[in-house]
Amino acid sequence: MTMREDSPAPRSPHRAADDRDPELPYPNGWFALARSRELTPGRVLTRRLADEDVVLYRTRDGSAYAVQPYCPHLGAHFGAGGTVEGRNPMCPFHRFAFATDGACVSTPDGPPPRARVDHHTVRERNGFVLVWRSHDSSPPTWEVPDTAPAGVTPTASWATNIHAHIQELTENTTDLRHLPVVHKVTIWKVDPVRADGPYLHTSLRLGPDGPSLLRKIQWDHTFLLAGMGCLRIELPLPTLGLVIYLWVMHIPTGPRRTRLLMATGCADIQPSPHARTALLRYPVHRAIARSMLWTAVHKVRDDMRIWNTKRYEPRPRLTSGDDAIGFYRHWARQFYPAS
Incomplete structure (x- = not known):
């Protein structure tokens, strides 16, 4: 199932002219x-x-x-x-x-x-x-990893175009302050961001903001960012015996233009050895993946109001709690030409 794509991002009347924004080059990496x-x-x-x-x-x-x-x-x-x-x-x-x-x-x-x-x-x-x-047409210096078990692929997808540099989108993964403000979620647990060459790892425990009954609902999210182009979020649902995979692919298409491709898949935590059982569960997997995609799209549209109107700050005034953003920016330097 492929959802209808959003129309191209309009030029915002609130945004400064392109030639006034700080310039970032296109990064090296793998792009879907x-x-x-x-x-x-x-x-x-x-x-x-x-x-x-x-x-x-x-x-x-x-x-x-x-x-x-x-x-x-x-x-x-x-x-x-x-x-x-x-x-x-x-x-x-x-x-x-x-x-x-x-x-x-x-x-x-x-x-x-x-x-x-x-x-x-x-x-x-x-x-x-x-x-x-790559900026100099050099061959790959690292490989994009498998981000889900063999045979697990997306069954639902959605794409849109955003008026922002790719770094603005991928940096969002480490911007914890925006989660309760923009997405109305509670952060219960944060593992430190960890870099492994071109890969960035972290995990969060999130839950909805609201009445105490809702606040008892918590989900563990594991993030893997491979370069600036490939983000995979793994969301296990142990009570259902399922795991959901959300892929967020970022593709730099032009100056301050990024194509965002989101896709979801679902699988059993312990795959059945019986082909008939796996076949019967496939419609359930597709329905859950589709539901997860709609939820993720709703959250991303909240982000898009910010992305399409903000500008890139090359020297942000970071404060306590923004350590992961500084860590991310240092890690991201490896994908640009040496200055």
């Missing part, structure tokens, strides 16, 4: 340009990354690839009518074919020229197609 189910064999998709088009395609054997968009022959865009034949993407203008290593391998009426298209590095993890992006 599509869900795996969107990229069927033979299909071509165009997605935006760091103010450039990236063309995704899947060969008939199921492998996913990503190329720069323009044919080196006469500049046609592979995403504007391009096709895939076997393992080769075909230019829509003159049907030049290119191998998965980028080399032109055939034309309709003669030997192929010495031409090639550049490929991006691609990984598929937990139902997402991720593309590596």
Whole structure:
């Protein structure tokens, strides 16, 4: 199930002009340009990354690839009518074919020229197609991890566009002060933020704010941030024998523009060895994942009112209780070019 996407974020009349905002470059890292189910064999998709088009395609054997968009022959865009034949993407203008290593391998009426298209590095993890992006086109320096057990993939998703730099969104994970103010939740327990190279880990125990009866409801959330692009939140429900996975993928699409892709999945804490039992529980898993997605979308829309109108403060006046934000900003430096 894929929910209807929100419309692009409007330019806020309360926001200063773009050229007055402090500038942040695009970060290096892995970015989820599509869900795996969107990229069927033979299909071509165009997605935006760091103010450039990236063309995704899947060969008939199921492998996913990503190329720069323009044919080196006469500049046609592979995403504007391009096709895939076997393992080769075909230019829509003159049907030049290119191998998965980028080399032109055939034309309709003669030997192929010495031409090639550049490929991006691609990984598929937990139902997402991720593309590596770096400021100097260097190869990946770290891998995006599996963020859920094998076979657990999203069954519901939603996406929107936000007028803010990607760092503003991912920094939200460590901004504990906004949780009771914006989301009306009570924080019961916080584990210190821990960095492991390009990965950031933390966990929170949260509950709804309100009458004492509601305040007895508490949930443990475990957060894994892999670079600035991939956030996974794990929410176990032991009384139901279930665990919910929420993926929040951030994709920098242009100057102070971020595409936000949220997706949810649900699984048994102890998977049944019997295929029939697993099949019968699948509709329950989908319903719970869908419910979790709606809840998460509601919370994110509260954040969007802030994101779409705020500006980035390069030297924030932090106070006690903001230690995790300072920690996050120090950790985030590794994804930018050295100054």
